[in-house]
Amino acid sequence: MLEEQVMKLVGKTGDGIVMEVEKGAIKRYADAIGDYNPLYWDEEYARESGFDAIVAPPGFFGWPVSWDGPMPILVPLMAEMMDTIIKAGYGSILDGGIDYEFLRPVRAGDVLTAISRIASITEREGKSGKILFSIVETTYVNQDNELVAKTRQTVINR
Template sequence: MLTEEVTKLIGKSGQPMILEVERGAIRKFADAVGDKNPLYWDDEYARNSRYGSIIAPPGFFGWPVKWDSPMPFLPAIRDELIMALINAGYPRIVDGGIEFEFCQPVRFGDTLVAVAKISDIYTRESKGGTLVISVTETSYTNQHGTLVALACQTLINR
């Protein structure tokens, strides 16, 4: 059974996170995932493409290359959810997956605003007991207010 501490989080949004998209970070990300597409590397090639400039690979949303606090790109709302589930007796957690919808290219120089919202929390019975499934949706918009991507992450607690 889900506690009120858990169910009151359904529909709750976290604080917006500001993510600056840097050219060097795009290149480091593309290198890290082994993507040699010249749209992410070659200024001249990208300038002559339909995009007109270097764009970021799918999955890159301005992740910081360095930071002062632990993982600032994780929404605080997710921490609140995890603590509520631990308090409710569901301390074990596994990543149930993430799906992305890419709407517009992300470009270096963009300032993205990410807002995470807990869209659903429900239980499901398994052979090992009750599982709590939570779904967090994160929208990413650029400095023009244009939606560039949506992410839907599922966490499973037991």
């Protein structure tokens, strides 16, 4: 039986996180991958390809305009979830993977709002004890109120 504190997380929605997609941030991200696709680097090439600015590689949604704590990537809802789960006695964390649905391109200059929701938390019996699977769904909407992407992340704790 899952602890009440953990069960209370299910269905919880975080505050919208405003993310700026800056040109330089796109290039640093592409450079870290070693991806020199001109769509991410060359303004003119991006325009010839039908975009009004360089685009972000699929999976990059910019940086939050502000953040608390040492990990900008960890949104408050996710941090709260991890904290509650660890306090409930599940020590180790594993990245259980991620699913993306890309609906529109993300371009330099876009301002996205990311809203995350804890979709489910389930416990299964593993070979070496209990394993917790938590699923967090996030939607990204741009400044024109268009849905640009949806993600579904699985976090595994044991």
